[in-house]
Amino acid sequence: MTPRQVRLEFRGAEAASTVAELQRRCFEEAWGRSAIADLLGMSGVFCVVAAKDAGLGVDTEPWGFIMCRIAADECEVLSFGVLPAVRRRGVARELLATALDHAAENQTNKVFLEVSDGNIAATTLYGGFGFRIVGTRRGYYGDRTELSSDAHVLALDLSDAKSS
Numbered sequence: 001m002t003p004r005q006v007r008l009e010f011r012g013a014e015a016a017s018t019v020a021e022l023q024r025r026c027f028e029e030a031w032g033r034s035a036i037a038d039l040l041g042m043s044g045v046f047c048v049v050a051a052k053d054a055g056l057g058v059d060t061e062p063w064g065f066i067m068c069r070i071a072a073d074e075c076e077v078l079s080f081g082v083l084p085a086v087r088r089r090g091v092a093r094e095l096l097a098t099a100l101d102h103a104a105e106n107q108t109n110k111v112f113l114e115v116s117d118g119n120i121a122a123t124t125l126y127g128g129f130g131f132r133i134v135g136t137r138r139g140y141y142g143d144r145t146e147l148s149s150d151a152h153v154l155a156l157d158l159s160d161a162k163s164s
């Protein structure tokens with residue numbers, strides 16, 4: 001996947017339905033359109049949506065999204081996913097690189113996110129960008145039974161960011 005094959009667009013609250021549908025298809029638990037619309041309307045929140053670049057200037061089915069919040073000099077990745085059918089083609093790498101560039105352009109020094117300790121795909125992706133584990137939240141995902149999983153808190157100093 002090259003930047004020419006994926007179209008990346010910054011989207012606002014008008015994209016709530018698109019992002020909610022993408023999130024529903026990427027995660028077992030989704031937040032719903034209304035919660036996403038509220039978030040997208042908040043100051044400092046930005047969202048990038050990826051789609052196939054058909055080179056025709058027309059809308060094609062969205063492939064993935066990343067939603068982040070900038071507060072002071074920090075950025076947090078709120079939600080991030082790529083549709084199962086188009087994974088492993090570099091779409092997430094393009095989305096994350098675009099979000100990190102945007103954060104850096106907005107005077108952000110550090111980026112934080114949470115990831116399940118069993119999420120090999122995301123953990124490998126983040127490691128390639130230079131994210132490091134800075135904390136663990138026990139039983140963060142699930143219902144705090146033996147089936148729940150821990151969250152790793154990852155951080156990236158943007159001055160250390162790699163292009164993956």
Ligand SMILES: CC(C)(COP(=O)(O)OP(=O)(O)OC[C@H]1O[C@@H](n2cnc3c(N)ncnc32)[C@H](O)[C@@H]1OP(=O)(O)O)[C@@H](O)C(=O)NCCC(=O)NCCS
Nearest residue numbers: 080081082087088089090091092093114115121122124125
């Ligand atoms: C994590 C996720 C966003 C990755 O999306 P993707 O578009 O398939 O990722 P990319 O194709 O850009 O992969 C970039 C790199 O990440 C790593 N990676 C991605 N998927 C991987 C997998 N299944 N196993 C191991 N490494 C993986 C690889 O290093 C890959 O580079 P490579 O293909 O050259 O080896 C996607 O799997 C997803 O949406 N998962 C469900 C939702 C989720 O977990 N979101 C993140 C929450 S923190």
